[in-house]
Amino acid sequence: MDRRLMKWAMVSLTLVQTIQALDNGLARTPPMGWLDWERFRCNVDCVNDPDNCISEKLFMQMADIIVAEGYKDVGYEYVCIDDCWLAESRDEHGRLMADPERFPSGIKALADYMHTRGLKLGIYEDFGQTTCDKYPGSEFFLQQDAQTFADWGVDLLKLDACNLNAADNDYGFPIMSFYLNQTGRPILFSCDWAVYQYYDNMSIDYAAVAKYCNIWRNYHDMQDSWDSVMNTVEYFGTNQGGFQQHVGPGSFSDPDMLIVGDFGLSYDQQRVHMGMWAMLAAPLIMSNDLRHIDPKSKALLQNRRVLAINQDPLGHPATRVTPQGFNSQTLSLWTKPLIKPQGSFAVAIVNKDIQGTPTRFSIRLADLNLSNNSGYNLTEVFDGLAMGVYSISKPINISVNPTGIVLFQAVPV
Ligand SMILES: *[C@@H]1O[C@H](CO)[C@@H](O)[C@H](O)[C@H]1NC(C)=O
Ligand SMILES: *[C@@H]1O[C@H](CO)[C@@H](O)[C@H](O)[C@H]1NC(C)=O
Ligand SMILES: *[C@@H]1O[C@H](CO)[C@@H](O)[C@H](O)[C@H]1NC(C)=O
Ligand SMILES: *[C@@H]1O[C@H](CO)[C@@H](O)[C@H](O)[C@H]1NC(C)=O
Ligand SMILES: *[C@@H]1O[C@H](CO)[C@@H](O)[C@H](O)[C@H]1NC(C)=O
Ligand SMILES: *[C@@H]1O[C@H](CO)[C@@H](O)[C@H](O)[C@H]1NC(C)=O
Numbered sequence: 001m002d003r004r005l006m007k008w009a010m011v012s013l014t015l016v017q018t019i020q021a022l023d024n025g026l027a028r029t030p031p032m033g034w035l036d037w038e039r040f041r042c043n044v045d046c047v048n049d050p051d052n053c054i055s056e057k058l059f060m061q062m063a064d065i066i067v068a069e070g071y072k073d074v075g076y077e078y079v080c081i082d083d084c085w086l087a088e089s090r091d092e093h094g095r096l097m098a099d100p101e102r103f104p105s106g107i108k109a110l111a112d113y114m115h116t117r118g119l120k121l122g123i124y125e126d127f128g129q130t131t132c133d134k135y136p137g138s139e140f141f142l143q144q145d146a147q148t149f150a151d152w153g154v155d156l157l158k159l160d161a162c163n164l165n166a167a168d169n170d171y172g173f174p175i176m177s178f179y180l181n182q183t184g185r186p187i188l189f190s191c192d193w194a195v196y197q198y199y200d201n202m203s204i205d206y207a208a209v210a211k212y213c214n215i216w217r218n219y220h221d222m223q224d225s226w227d228s229v230m231n232t233v234e235y236f237g238t239n240q241g242g243f244q245q246h247v248g249p250g251s252f253s254d255p256d257m258l259i260v261g262d263f264g265l266s267y268d269q270q271r272v273h274m275g276m277w278a279m280l281a282a283p284l285i286m287s288n289d290l291r292h293i294d295p296k297s298k299a300l301l302q303n304r305r306v307l308a309i310n311q312d313p314l315g316h317p318a319t320r321v322t323p324q325g326f327n328s329q330t331l332s333l334w335t336k337p338l339i340k341p342q343g344s345f346a347v348a349i350v351n352k353d354i355q356g357t358p359t360r361f362s363i364r365l366a367d368l369n370l371s372n373n374s375g376y377n378l379t380e381v382f383d384g385l386a387m388g389v390y391s392i393s394k395p396i397n398i399s400v401n402p403t404g405i406v407l408f409q410a411v412p413v
Pocket of ligand 2: 199201
């Protein structure tokens with residue numbers, strides 16, 4: 001680490017130590033919104049591809065659809081900009097500038113645009129010298145940039161950590177968290193802190209991550225594929241380093257964007273993706289083209305019963321359960337305790353088998369560690385179908401499609 005940066009970091013850290021926890025009132029349930037990255041990447045070619053390039057027009061169009069087509073009504077709120085929004089250099093006062101061709105009105109105007117529609121604006125920076133795509137980073141400018149974002153009326157900051165030594169994340173993110181707090185504007189803090197340490201096989205201080213960040217990435221970026229979804233789900237099931245223990249209101253681990261409505265997943269696979277992100281208490285940040293989306297994908301993204309599981313105020317993520325004697329290479333079982341209603345659970349059964357026929361088996365609620373002796377009333381979640389009342393010892397017959405999911409809610413009777 002640079003000497004100058006080190007000295008300055010030590011000074012700042014003494015200030016940070018006075019904060020007990022990230023307590024900005026935000027992300028009491030997993031945040032919901034839209035982010036351009038997975039679907040639109042660093043497309044800056046507005047000459048040849050004006051409808052898909054990273055420009056203010058793209059974010060305004062998405063915001064309009066979020067409001068007009070029911071997404072806002074079910075909770076999607078943050079419209080977020082990822083990398084490649086910046087001009088190639090700072091202005092003469094060292095302030096960040098948006099690319100003047102692609103964001104001619106500026107970020108403040110874009111934030112106003114969101115606010116007048118009841119939405120929020122998210123932005124992106126990197127704590128290194130440059131962003132992943134080589135735009136100006138926040139190194140040596142953290143305080144000024146925090147203030148710039150606050151002045152613009154930004155509501156969320158995704159801070160990346162490209163072009164850095166991942167060990168430096170342990171001081172950089174707390175410092176930015178502190179500077180965001182000092183602006184006085186509540187800004188949801190999304191941290192790419194743990195993920196780079198995971199890449200480097202470092203042991204990760206999740207307690208610190210959760211203390212300074214509202215949402216935090218810890219595994220690979222989502223790509224447009226089933227493998228990407230399943231590898232992520234497996235990682236969260238394995239819970240390496242116990243990161244899920246640090247999840248709760250104000251602090252959610254982030255398995256990355258939703259790709260429901262994109263190119264890579266079958267309908268059943270989209271249900272697995274949506275259902276499992278709900279189960280994991282994951283931020284629901286779509287990255288898709290809302291202008292061109294299959295009605296079934298749209299209905300999935302807006303399914304209020306699925307969203308209610310994600311947004312349950314207890315904020316507890318699902319854990320993978322392995323009942324005694326249950327040995328399956330392809331099925332995984334998950335339970336998520338809910339507070340609405342009190343004592344209830346969401347249960348997911350995921351089948352990663354690719355043989356072209358549903359897998360049938362039976363399971364008892366007791367096997368899933370549901371213990372209320374009065375029994376539970378079960379409702380299938382995607383379609384809201386009553387399954388009936390089950391004692392904890394009565395077998396439930398399950399049929400789960402290849403690369404599919406069964407999701408039900410169990411309410412004590
Ligand atoms: C700053 O931190 C204090 C103490 O944790 C908290 O009460 C306050 O709400 C925070 N303010 C903002 C704007 O994040
Ligand atoms: C991390 O560990 C994996 C598996 O052992 C290895 O392939 C990879 O090279 C390691 N990465 C770093 C940055 O050390
Ligand atoms: C089942 O519940 C008990 C008591 O609540 C708990 O100690 C145990 O860890 C749970 N087992 C699993 C597999 O979740
Ligand atoms: C069980 O849930 C269904 C909805 O799935 C509801 O119609 C029914 O009244 C409930 N039954 C009991 C006994 O709570
Ligand atoms: C479950 O399957 C078993 C055996 O196939 C059958 O006897 C039982 O009636 C089924 N239970 C329900 C609730 O459908
Ligand atoms: C079982 O559920 C009922 C209905 O919600 C509740 O009154 C009771 O306290 C629960 N029992 C246990 C042991 O949790």
